[in-house]
Structures are given as C-alpha cells and as structure tokens.
Amino acid sequence: MNSISVIADRDYQVVIDIDWLRGIEPYLVNRGQIAVIVSENMRDRIANLPSTDAQIHIFTVPDSEAGKSFATYQKVLDWLGAAGFTRNDLIVAVGGGAVTDLSGFVASSWLRGIEWVAVPTTLAAMVDAAVGGKTGINSEYGKNLIGSFYSPISVLVDLSWLSTLSDRDFAAGLAEVIKCGFIVDTQIVELLKDRNLLEVRSDRDLTLELITRSIAVKAKVVSGDFKESFDREILNYGHTLGHAIELHSKYALRHGECVSIGLVFAANLANESGILADQATDLHKKILSNLGLPTSYEGRHWPELRANMAIDKKSRSGTLRFVAISELGRTLRIEAPSESDLLAAYERLCS
Template identity: 50%
Template sequence: MSEPTVITVAGDQPYEVVVGRDLLTSLPPLLEGAAQVAVLFAAPLRGYADRVVAALRDAGLAPLPIEVPDAEAGKGIEVAARCWDALGGAGFTRTDAVVGVGGGAVTDLAGFVAACWLRGVRAVQVPTSLLGMVDAAVGGKTGVNTAAGKNLVGAFHPPAGVLCDLSTLDTLPADDLRAGLAEVVKCGFIADPRILGIVEADPAAAADPRSAALRELVERSVRVKARVVGEDLRESGLREILNYGHTLGHAIEKIEGYRWKHGHAVSVGLVYAASLARRAGRLDDATAARHRAVLTSLGLPVSYRAEAWADLHAAMRVDKKARGARLRFVVLDGLASPSILDGPSDELLRAAYTEVAQS
C-alpha cells in the first residue's frame, strides 16, 4: 500500500490535506485538546461515520454523532440550527470540534456550523465523495443554500485538516464519482493541463476509484486548489478562477430545485463558459471544443433545456461574482489562462447559450 500524500494549504492558518487510503488513524491527532467532537453525516454514510466515531472514542474523545439530511437537502439554515442546538445541549466549548463526514454538502454544512458556533471552533473535514475531496472540503469556504440561491449565506473558515480517504470512493455510486470529475476537469482547464491528458488517455481509468490515474487526478486537483486558496482565502482576486463554469452551473441547480448533481450542472457550465469566451474572441476554437470532448468522454452532460434561458439568465444575476447589474464570468484566454469577462451583452450571453441548448 502506497504512503499517503500530504499537500499543504498555505495562508494565515495553514493546514494539511492528506490523500491516501484508510486514513482514520490520522484523525485524532488533528483534534488534540478537544474533549467533545461532533460528527456530522448523512444516512448513506452511517457505516463509515460509525467507524469515525469508534476511532474518536478509542482515542479518548467523546464523539457526538449528528445525522443530517442527504445531499443539498442538508444545506439549509434550519439544519444548521438543529446542529447548533445539539452542540448547545452537549455543552460544546471553544476547544471542542466539528468533523464533517460525507460529500460536499455535508462538509459545507459542517464548516458553517463550526464557523458560527462560539464565533468559530475547529473543523476537520473527511470528504467521502470525489467532489468533496477536490473541491468542497478544501479551501475553507462554508455555507448553506437559501431560496435566493446556492451558497449565498456562509463564512470563510479554514479547516484544521482534511483527510481524503480514497477507500471511501470504492462504494461511491458511479454517477456520483463521474459528477465529481467535472471539478477535476475544471482544474485541468484553469491551471493543470496534465489533468486533461490523463482523462483523454483513458477515461475509464479516470473514473475507476482504485486506479492510479484517479489518485493522480485527485492529488493534482487538490494541489491546484491548495495553491489558489493559499494565496487568496477570501476570494478577493485569484480565487475567483475556481468558479469557472459555476455561474451557469449554479443557475441550473437553482431552477432544478437542486435535484441536479452539482458536477452535472458545472459540466454544462464549463461548456457554456468556453462558448462565451470563444464568441467574445478570447478563446480559440480547438480549446473550446476540447471542453465538450473531454466531458462527453466521461459521460457528463454538456447541454441543457433551450426554453430555460430566461430563468437561467435571471438566476445568474444573483451570482456571487455579479457586481450590481453587471454579470461577470470566469473565462479562458487560452489553456490554463483564466481571466474575467465583465459585463457581457445579453446578446452575447444568449448566443453562447444556443451552443449548449437542447430542444
């Protein structure tokens, strides 16, 4: 069995992301000094959460398991409030901690709960989905959804550590793993083209949880995110590039009532952003076409309903990158050369959508 890979996220509160298999023995040291540890998880992860609880108990800690609704249904302010009630009932203090066990929705929620309790207690993330490992659990962005949109309420709260236990991917539904690959592909286009080469060489291996290819994709994607958030925690500049494909993607999620997987929505958003950049004269035809080819090879969606444009356009206007009445998009000026398209015309936006619209 290969040794875990340790990737450091720099910044004012540096921490380590560990990538490997069977990592639960690495969890208690991250919680040194805590007496109680809340373990947030959704029902499908009960078995693995039980192992986490047992590892904490064996280390002399007092775990407090808290089951939350699965997927995006768990990312509501009312769910966070129930978690805070549980912490209050258990008498959680500033030295205690919160552990998020699950996909991106659970790690987002766990980080937000930890950020707000007593104005900030320690959080450790144990992502069990590919999306969580390469995106949600790394970087300290936490949040919940509201009727107005996705992740509009949240806080920046870097974790004390992240354990990417690749063994948890062995039982992840194949469709969920493929959805997570959309964020991996994003990292390839904005910063590390080697990621695209790995996927193109063998798409099946890229989607195999036990393959060396997938482990390398996880490590490379984490390194991309670690570099970006280490330089810009609060999204004041560079970090915006991590939202490539997300403006339309989040709009799709909103109008679908969050029934679409995040990765599926981002996949369509990536194709749209590439089309937008090409039509704006910023991106060459070949790189734009490569988006569709790579994502299609992984079985990810690259189109959305033609008649949805008006609703999507309205939803994008409350995107976090918007400034007043102006929409702003992360686009590419070339491979691994991200930039901002500020205030594109409605005509350009609609024209780009024709390339991802399906009848």
Template identity: 45%
Template sequence: MTLVVIVGPPGSGKTTIGRALAESLGAPFRDADADIADAAGKPIPDIFIDHGEDHFRALEREAVRRAVAEHDGVLALGGGAVLAEATRKLLADVTVVHLRVGLAEAVKRTELDRGRPLLQVNPRATLRRLMDERMPLYREVADIEIDTTGRDVADVTEEIRVRLAVRIVTVNDADTPYQVLIGHGTTDRLPEFLGQASRVAVLHTASTVQLAERVGALVPDGVEATLMELPDAEDGKTVAVAEQVWEALGAEGFTRTDLVVGVGGGAVTDLAGFVAACWLRGVAVVHVPTSLLGAVDAAVGGKTGVNTAAGKNLVGAFHPPRAVLVDLDNFATLPVRDLAAGLAEVVKAGFIADPVILDLVEADPEAALDAANPVVGELVERAIAVKAAVVASDLKEGGLRAILNYGHTFAHAVEKLEHYRWRHGDAVAVGMVYAAHLSALTGRVDLVERTKAVLASLGLPTTYEAGRWDDILKVMLIDKKNVGATQRFVLLDALAEPVVVDDVTAEQQREAYERLTA
C-alpha cells in the same frame, strides 16, 4: 524512490524496521551509525571513549549530511542525530518517519545491546531523560509518527508503507495553514488532529453512518464522540438544520477547544464548516469527504455555506478546516455516475491551471472512472493542489479565487432551476461548455470541442434544455461574482489562462446559450 529517513529513541527499532521497510519497498538500506563506524575505523563505543561525545556528534553530522545527499532508499539515524540544528534543517526536505516506543519496552530492547555508550549507567533513568528531551525534536522533523510498542516488525512496516503512499497538499492559509491528506486509509489519521478536544461532534447522513461510527471509534479514551445525523444532500444545507446542530452542541457542552468532524459529501462538509464557524465564533473542524466531488471541491478552501430561497451558498463564512482527510477507500463504492460528477471539478482544474489533468483523462477515461486505479489519486492530488494554490493567494475570494468558479455561473443557475436535483458535477460540466462558448464568442480561445470531448468521455452532459434562457439569465444576475448590476464571468484567454471579465454582452450570453442547446 525518494529518501525515507527513520528517527526515534534507542530501542524504537530504527535499524530493524528500516531494513524491513527497505526490503518491502525494493530499496537499499543505509545506517548512519554504520557509516560513522566505517569512517572512523572503530565501533561507536570506542569513539566515545577515545574522543568524547562532541567528536562523535561532529562525525554524525557529516555522516548524515553525506547520506542525505547520496542515498536513495531508507536511511536510519542514530537516536541523537536530531540534536543538531543543521541535521534538522536537512530533514525538512525529505520524508521522515518517527518511531515511538514506550519506556518499559525501550528498556527491554536496549538491555540486549550493551554497546550503547549513553546507556551504561542507570539506563532506565537515562533513557527516560533522553526520550523526554528529544521527543519535541523528533516531532519537529517527522512527517509520519508510529508507535512500535507491542507490535511486530511486519505490522509496523506495512503501516509505514501505507502511510508513505499518502500524498499531502498544504493549503497555506495565512493564519492557519492546514494539510489535505490524500491516500488509502487516511481516515485513521483523525487522532492526529484532535488538538485539545474533549468532545467531538461527528456530522453525517444516513448513508454515511457506518463510516461516522468508525470515525467516532477512532477517538481515544477520555474524548467523547457524539454522532449527529443530518438530512441527506442539499436538504441538510439550511439554517434550520444548522440551528438544530447548534442546539445539540450546546446540550453537549461543546467548548471552543472541541472539534466538529464532517463525514459525507460536499453538502455535509459545507454544513459542518458553517456550524463550526459560527459556534462560539469559531471552533475547529476536520473534513472526511466521502465523495470525489466533496474531496476536490467543498472540503478544501475554507468556504462554508448554506442554501436559502434566494440561491445556493449565498449565506456562509470563511473558516479553514484543521485538516482534510481524503481517503480513497471511501470512493470504492461510489456509483460511476457519482465518480464522474466529481471528475467535472477535476477537469475544471485542468482547464484553468493544470492541463496535465486533461492529458491524463484523455489518455484513459476508463482509468479515471476506476476508483481503485492509481490515476484517480493523481487526479485528485492535482485538482486539490490547484485549489490550494489559488486559495493561498486569495483567502477571502477578493480576486484570483473567482477563477475556481469557471463554469459555475451557468451551473448554479441550472441547479436552482432544477431544484437541486441535478448533480453539482453535471451542472458544472454543462457550465464549462457554456463558458467555452462565451470564450470563443468574445474572441478568446476556442476550446469548445475539446471541452465537450473530455466531458463526454466521462459520461458527463454537455448540453442543456432549450427555451429557458430568460429563467437562466434571471438567476445568473444574482451570481455572487457580480459587482452590483455588473455581471462577471470566468473565461479562458488560453488553456490554463483564466480571466475574470465584466464586458460580456447580453447578446453574447444568449448566443452562447443557443449554441449550447442547439
């Protein structure tokens, strides 16, 4: 395992919980204070008495430096270790768990240990001062923060284990970087992202009402949660529905510091993001995607939008979320067909940037279709990491971001012709086969058979109805990647080498369709 560092004030349980965590993880435990005492040949109180606090802090900095470099397991630091800037810099590259504790309980716990040199005189007042002074530093270095007040060791240890299993992908938006948390139980992390909100609007559909109620119950006392039900799927992605939500926000008195939460599939998070982008010219939004497709596609990247009669997602705004909570537990009840549809976007990420995704699917397609299998978490993380890297390079879809639309030109045409009755992932699967044919026809790489094999192994469609070329072309001509009358396609020069081209001839486009539908 990798290093996990425990920090916190005196009495928070760093050593006790650190030992229990190490045992539960089957990892070694190390205590920096014990290292200091061993190196000095005397207990820490004697170091303070004989040499003073400055000398102790110098020993502490060296002990922490050595432990971070050498140890692979759980490491507990003394309460004041974070005072050193050099130590805080070291902790930037490791996983840090901050244990909080209430003052009254911290006083009780430290009274049992009379060997704390800084708490010999007026311990309650001193402890309050130390906690107040150090809290910003604990939070500066922490990746995970847990309150231990009134909780037993086993309970805290289990929460840390669950939280450590969360993968975090950072989307480096130039103005507002945000995190995508991927793992089991990440929905419960919502309170960390409330900011200064005094009101939270939870947007959901009838199918996600139970989760929406749980999300609403997560907000602390003093914060008002309002649930707003939307029409299901693409029926909810209209300007008319957005207007109804805006009217509700106005009636509830929503201000610029309040929060919108989207709980549902891609249609819900698209609508929630669009509502948040426009209300008061921008309020914060957090997404809790309930579908695999929504998690790897719509919820990440900051693109929001609604559908119109002219086409899908042609009206919208760029509005990065405050956070995205990808809770793998939410996928447990998804039908296999819906899980497969989400995997179409994952497979797309494999073809344009991360071939390991394809290797994982090809090695065990059944595992990829089992929401409880750890490989699903890895596939989701890899797909989101691909999108995060592209988005960071092209926040407003000016160039590179277009590669995320691999397979989507044809897919969006299919969706419109089928009146959005097709799953988005099914349309993208067919669209990728079409794009693979175009890549081969234009003298680029020929990945047609591999594309069809990977998608078919997941039960995704790889062909489309013949005789509809004129209708398909009409819709593709208004694709948002086009520049004026010039059509643009995302193709592959080689595996993981996407390119945006504008020289595909009408004959090549039709021939790719004929091959797709043969």
C-alpha cells in the same frame, strides 16, 4: 501518502491517501467532546471510530442539499448547545461537499469558531469542497448565499471511500478535476482527454494523480487569495451558469453536473467573444461527455437562468462576470458580455 499545505486563515495540511481512522486519532486527544456530522445514508459507515476519552456525538443530517438548509444548520447548533460544546471541542465532518460545507459553517459560527476536521467522502469534496475554507448553506434565493471563510485544521483524503461512490457522483467530481485542468494544470487535460469514466475509475494510480493535481491547484490558488478578492475567482470557471442551473433544477442535478454544463457554456461564451479557439472550445464538450457528464440544458429555460445568474455571488451590481480561458491554462475575466453573445453561447448548449 502525501500532504499539500494550504496557507489561509490557518495553515493546514490536506493529507492524501491516508486511512482516515488513523489520521483522525491525533485530533481526538485532549478534547472533551467531539461531534461527528454525517448524512443519514452514511451513518453506518462510521461505526468503528477510534477509542478516545472524549465523549463522541454522532449528528446525522439529511443527505445532500437538503442538509445545507437553514433548518438543519439551526438544528446542529441546538445539538451543540444542548451538549455544551466549548472551544476545546471538535467537529468532524464525514461526507460529501454538502456535509463538509454545512459542518464547516457550523464550526465557524459556534462560539465564533471551534476547530473542525474535514473527511471528504466524495471525489467532489476531496478535490474541491473540503479544501479552501469556504463553508456555507443555501438560501431560498440561491446556492451558498449564507456562509463564511473558515478553514479546517486538517483534511483527510481517504480514497477507499470512492469504491462505493456511484458513477454519477464520481463523474460529478471529475467536472471539478477537469476544471482545474482547463484553468491551471493542463496535464490534467492530457490525462483525461482520451479516457472514459470507467477507465478513470478503475485506475487507482490515475485517480490518485488526478486528486493530487487538483488539490494542488486549489491549494495554490486559495493560499494566494483566501478571501477571493481576485485570483481565487478562477476556481469559479463554469460556475456562473452552473449555479444558476443548480438553483433552477432545484438541486435535482449534482453540483458537478451543473458545473459541467457551465464549463461548456463558458467555453462557448469565450468562443462567441472571439477569445477562445474552436478546437479548445470543442475539447470541453468532448472531454466532459466522454466522462459521462451532461453538456446541454433545455433551451426554454434561458430567461430563468439569465435571472438566476444576476444574483450569483460573482456578479457585481447586476453586471455579469465570467471566468473564461483564452487557451488551456490561461484565464481571464469576461465582464458584462453582450446579451447576444450570452444567448448564442447558451443556444449552442441546446443543440
């Protein structure tokens, strides 16, 4: 077990490789009520909660992006209201990034903020969604457009959840891991560049190292720039096209799968702009496809994706901005790239 500190709106620990049922115990003391928010399909996995004097409510929400809707958000607030949740009470989010995003947003807005603990159960949530204090839900106009910056009081990363994760979701989480390698910790690239999904999954020590390194990257970046004024934007490497694809696919693709395509696109764009060498550009596609992640998207969708990118949170007054790298571990920003570079970068995805 080890811990990584995050210094943000509140300082907290991400505790890695802990039995979450033991880790949660201290947070249940001296509470009147506790709301455990979990998706319907994961409900049976939280049967043996530790005993506590507090009244425990289990609130089940629709799985995945369906749970990040305004309707679900409102429903959970109504449950809290009906149960009479006070500022001394606690929310525990047990689930993938969709559940932790929703729960954190609920926690931030109920009574202008009550405490919450994140128990991420997917790789993507462990290395990314549950760490860093961004919470939110989707709007029909785009992904994560409604939200807040609001940190949990603790994040408990229990690797045992991963044993039941589908290969698809494990790979989706690896997209965020490799992103951390491309932007900051190049050792992650070394660890992954000659491995396939099965080799990573079956190696617990490697998985633990990748999780720890990725959380360290996120914790460091977020601690330096919690509200994303500038430095934190590097975590959005691959996300500008990624979010546009996510919206376009109506969330049929996982977040990490869209990020994977977006990473290859961002590398292509940097290459088209003369910033990134061919070898580093090609490495993106090689690593991601070895891990079983998608690296292409259909060509005919470009006009819709281009329009979706214009409303991405990172664009400013219609000007597109992309996080790019000039070499592994060295980030920069491409502002207002030419339409021809954008199209060329996209067309390379379709070949």
